[in-house]
Amino acid sequence: MNKIISCVPNVCEGKDQKFIDSLVEKLNVVNGLIVLDVSRDSVRNRTVFSFTGPQEAIFEAGLMLYRESLAHIDMREHQGEYPRIGALDVFPFVPLKDATLEETVAMSVAFAQKVAEEFNIPVFLYGESARFPMRRYIENIREGEYEGLEQKLKDPRWKPDFGPAVFNPTSGATVVGARYPMISFKAILDTSDEAIAEYVSRIIQHASGGLAHITANPGMDSEHKVAQITVTISNYRAMPMYRVLEMLRVEARRFAVAVRKVEMIGLIPEIVFIESAFYYLGIQDFSFDKILERKIQTQLDEKIQPS
Amino acid sequence: MNKIISCVPNVCEGKDQKFIDSLVEKLNVVNGLIVLDVSRDSVRNRTVFSFTGPQEAIFEAGLMLYRESLAHIDMREHQGEYPRIGALDVFPFVPLKDATLEETVAMSVAFAQKVAEEFNIPVFLYGESARFPMRRYIENIREGEYEGLEQKLKDPRWKPDFGPAVFNPTSGATVVGARYPMISFKAILDTSDEAIAEYVSRIIQHASGGLAHITANPGMDSEHKVAQITVTISNYRAMPMYRVLEMLRVEARRFAVAVRKVEMIGLIPEIVFIESAFYYLGIQDFSFDKILERKIQTQLDEKIQPS
Numbered sequence: 001m002n003k004i005i006s007c008v009p010n011v012c013e014g015k016d017q018k019f020i021d022s023l024v025e026k027l028n029v030v031n032g033l034i035v036l037d038v039s040r041d042s043v044r045n046r047t048v049f050s051f052t053g054p055q056e057a058i059f060e061a062g063l064m065l066y067r068e069s070l071a072h073i074d075m076r077e078h079q080g081e082y083p084r085i086g087a088l089d090v091f092p093f094v095p096l097k098d099a100t101l102e103e104t105v106a107m108s109v110a111f112a113q114k115v116a117e118e119f120n121i122p123v124f125l126y127g128e129s130a131r132f133p134m135r136r137y138i139e140n141i142r143e144g145e146y147e148g149l150e151q152k153l154k155d156p157r158w159k160p161d162f163g164p165a166v167f168n169p170t171s172g173a174t175v176v177g178a179r180y181p182m183i184s185f186k187a188i189l190d191t192s193d194e195a196i197a198e199y200v201s202r203i204i205q206h207a208s209g210g211l212a213h214i215t216a217n218p219g220m221d222s223e224h225k226v227a228q229i230t231v232t233i234s235n236y237r238a239m240p241m242y243r244v245l246e247m248l249r250v251e252a253r254r255f256a257v258a259v260r261k262v263e264m265i266g267l268i269p270e271i272v273f274i275e276s277a278f279y280y281l282g283i284q285d286f287s288f289d290k291i292l293e294r295k296i297q298t299q300l301d302e303k304i305q306p307s
Numbered sequence: 308m309n310k311i312i313s314c315v316p317n318v319c320e321g322k323d324q325k326f327i328d329s330l331v332e333k334l335n336v337v338n339g340l341i342v343l344d345v346s347r348d349s350v351r352n353r354t355v356f357s358f359t360g361p362q363e364a365i366f367e368a369g370l371m372l373y374r375e376s377l378a379h380i381d382m383r384e385h386q387g388e389y390p391r392i393g394a395l396d397v398f399p400f401v402p403l404k405d406a407t408l409e410e411t412v413a414m415s416v417a418f419a420q421k422v423a424e425e426f427n428i429p430v431f432l433y434g435e436s437a438r439f440p441m442r443r444y445i446e447n448i449r450e451g452e453y454e455g456l457e458q459k460l461k462d463p464r465w466k467p468d469f470g471p472a473v474f475n476p477t478s479g480a481t482v483v484g485a486r487y488p489m490i491s492f493k494a495i496l497d498t499s500d501e502a503i504a505e506y507v508s509r510i511i512q513h514a515s516g517g518l519a520h521i522t523a524n525p526g527m528d529s530e531h532k533v534a535q536i537t538v539t540i541s542n543y544r545a546m547p548m549y550r551v552l553e554m555l556r557v558e559a560r561r562f563a564v565a566v567r568k569v570e571m572i573g574l575i576p577e578i579v580f581i582e583s584a585f586y587y588l589g590i591q592d593f594s595f596d597k598i599l600e601r602k603i604q605t606q607l608d609e610k611i612q613p614s
Contacts, residue, residue, distance in 0.1 A: 004603055034606050052603060097600055181599065187589075245588055262589040267599040270577060273584035280587035281552055281580075282494075282569040292488065292574040293404055296311055296359060299341050 045080030086172030116162030352387030393479030423469030
């Protein structure tokens with residue numbers, strides 16, 4: 001299986017363990033579906049599912065999640081420390097391995113249309129699937145949250161991409177689209193001065209005029225009493241990790257502060273490391289086909305499924 | 308297929324295309340075998356095969372190569388610009404992906420024993436499979452080459468690991484063992500002064516007291532008129548690529564010379580790049596399980612072959 005598209009739907013329920021268990025049970029019997037992870041967060045009152053598989057399996061699992069979530073969750077009663085706009089808040093499609101962005105976008109749009117048809121709720125396309133620049137960033141779509149949605153849907157600029165421009169009080173709306181996997185890491189600084197982390201964060205992140213596709217949050221590692229910066233890269237193909245880290249190092253150097261170490265957060269696509277290695281090693285034109293494991297896997301795949 | 312052991316046997320025949328074609332034909336019908344590459348070299352008069360597959364497939368293919376090579380090649384008539392000791396000169400087993408060195412060594416030893424039993428020729432274990440320090444390096448086993456083999460076999464220190472200590476004039480002896488994949492790259496220097504490449508090569512390579520597991524050959528890139536160093540790492544787990552390149556850069560800096568670029572030669576295991584990325588990015592304790600594609604592949608394998 002060379003081509004992998006994964007999905008990470010966010011359901012607005014993180015307290016009811018029984019309900020989440022019932023969803024996992026239903027996911028596990030979908031033919032061909034691979035459930036990668038289930039992260040329930042009771043503080044934010046949301047659960048993030050992560051799965052992959054062939055398109056039929058993804059669609060079947062996805063529509064089941066909508067059906068169950070819309071039946072179970074009443075947004076009029078939902079509380080949670082995280083911006084959200086609907087019971088099944090966001091359904092991202094993520095290209096991995098040899099999957100292209102184009103086919104991931106196409107899959108997400110086809111799925112968004114099915115959701116609108118089957119459940120008759122407003123569906124917004126975001127990320128790489130967005131049809132309007134404003135909708136590229138989910139923050140814009142979520143602005144005003146569920147509570148502001150009724151008003152927002154009256155604004156013609158916020159006509160949904162699919163489904164009716166009608167406020168559904170129990171379900172809210174939903175956001176569907178393709179995005180790159182998010183890369184997150186912590187850079188632990190060689191200082192206990194949090195102000196330095198704040199300064200550097202401000203310099204490097206997109207919101208304050210730094211690098212595109214970057215958010216940076218300063219903080220303290222309370223155990224070791226050192227300042228740290230948590231960085232998230234929303235499009236690692238356009239903004240490779242080495243470039244972000246090197247700018248962070250350059251700005252920290254103004255205070256004679258070094259990066260003591262870097263800790264990766266969550267799962268990371270291998271291409272992130274391979275591209276960084278190429279930069280530092282001075283490799284300018286290596287073909288990925290010359291990575292041994294890829295060549296072998298390609299030949300195995302050809303042998304197993306002759307076309 | 309997560310666990311991959313590949314083999315790269317060297318046959319002492321690089322001129323007779325018909326014979327090589329007949330070997331490839333026979334390899335292609337071995338059940339489960341994946342032929343990765345066949346490199347015929349008429350100047351050195353040898354052909355290097357590269358294949359992988361389950362153990363039965365590897366053994367069947369390997370024994371076939373011995374049978375055909377010993378029947379076809381008469382070492383009394385063999386000429387070639389490369390040290391060699393027998394008709395099937397060396398049969399390396401290489402651990403890739405999740406294959407451990409231990410199981411690769413075990414497989415190579417079992418295979419060596421079968422070769423001795425079936426063909427009654429002297430078999431030396433080398434590389435990670437060697438039972439004596441002297442035999443670790445194939446150069447030591449090949450010293451004196453085929454022409455010196457009769458004499459060498461009379462020396463009790465050169466009793467074969469398997470098979471008789473008897474000189475076989477048509478077949479010679481053979482060398483079998485496990486070794487890491489060799490990593491080769493060219494460092495193109497920012498100078499046309501070949502003497503700098505010579506100096507740096509001498510400093511970094513093992514033979515003249517530099518880094519273990521390293522050979523370095525200075526030369527000129529005739530097209531761009533710049534000096535270059537071709538480096539080979541024989542054990543990249545013990546001597547990661549970034550360490551070699553950084554020592555090379557440090558020594559070149561003595562002459563204010565930079566590495567203009569690095570060109571990788573042949574197929575490279577991805578771990579080489581990932582470990583180098585960890586070094587440069589300052590990642591100290593990342594678990595390989597957190598590489599997305601590995602996690603997914605593991606779960607796919609579990610799903611497909613429930614144990």
